[in-house]
Amino acid sequence: MSWLHWYLVVAVLLFCIGLYGLVQRRSLIGMLIALELMLAAVSLNVVAITSLSGGQSSVGQVVAIILIGVAAAEGAVALSLFVAIQREVQSINVENLSELKG
Amino acid sequence: MNWNGFLFGASAALALIGALFAVGLKNIFHNILGFALALVGVAGLFLTLGSDFLAIVLLLVYVGALGIAMVYAVMLSQPLDAPRARRSRAKIAGAALLAAAVAAALWLALRGARFPPPAGSLEVTPQMTGYRLLTDYVLAFELISVLLVVAMIGAVMVARKDRGAARRPGGAP
DSSP: OOHHHHHHHHHHHHHHHHHHHHHHOOBHHHHHHHHHHHHHHHHHHHHHHHHHSSSOHHHHHHHHHHHHHHHHHHHHHHHHHHHHHHHHHSOOBGGGOOTTOO | OOHHHHHHHHHHHHHHHHHHHHHHOSSHHHHHHHHHHHHHHHHHHHHHTTOHHHHHHHIIIIIIIIHHHHHHHHHHHOOTTSOOOOOOHHHHHHHHHHHHHHHHHHHHHHHTOOOOOOSSOSOOOHHHHHHHHHTTTHHHHHHHHHHHHHHHHHHHHHHOTTHHHHHSGGGOO
8 A cells, every 4th residue: 555545544434433523423513623634634535645646735725725724614604603503402412403304 | 664654653643643533523623633633643654754844734725824824714603501401312323333444445445555665756846736726737737726715705795694695685585
């Protein structure tokens, strides 16, 4: 196995730990943490592939920077939504958020 | 095992252990600390790939900004002494099974993959990144600025206290 494979294996493990957390957690903040872990795994993937296999590694850097920016924007909106949800429902446990369920 | 290999191993271990803390522990503050640990590990991995600038950006944005914002959200929303809902064993096992299946599928795809060797040197200077960001990818750069402004204003509007009162005065629906 080359170095690149090791990087990709770490990214796969990180992604799957994040996926497990996203499915298993019931606190909205816990789910957001798991989601951000998955995004970090994706940017690790992009950077590792572009810098260890052909291509131009500065393109991978640009993609990773944009990914980090999107993740930051998403985190800010999500956290403010959680605060608003807490104000409405007095809970951020997803099992209590069932108002749209008929 | 050279210095780069050692740094890779340490960073990968840090990232995975931090990720396990971030999803596995019960206390939400410990989860956030594990998340920060995992991101420090990922930044170390970026260092071994020669992207120093990206490692610093990752530390600043994720560990600095997002971690602090999460701590604030926890303090504003979740009372730590509130009783925690018990998770059924079957659901946890299902989640673990799903993650293991995805990991196995990705591993099968990865095992057969062949990658061409790197074309140039590993080093990427911030100058090269900045040049690309302002020439070839300037549209994405501008869009991300707009997205960040919209997200910031939207976050402030959503989290405002008198959000509902402004929309329907007098409490009428």
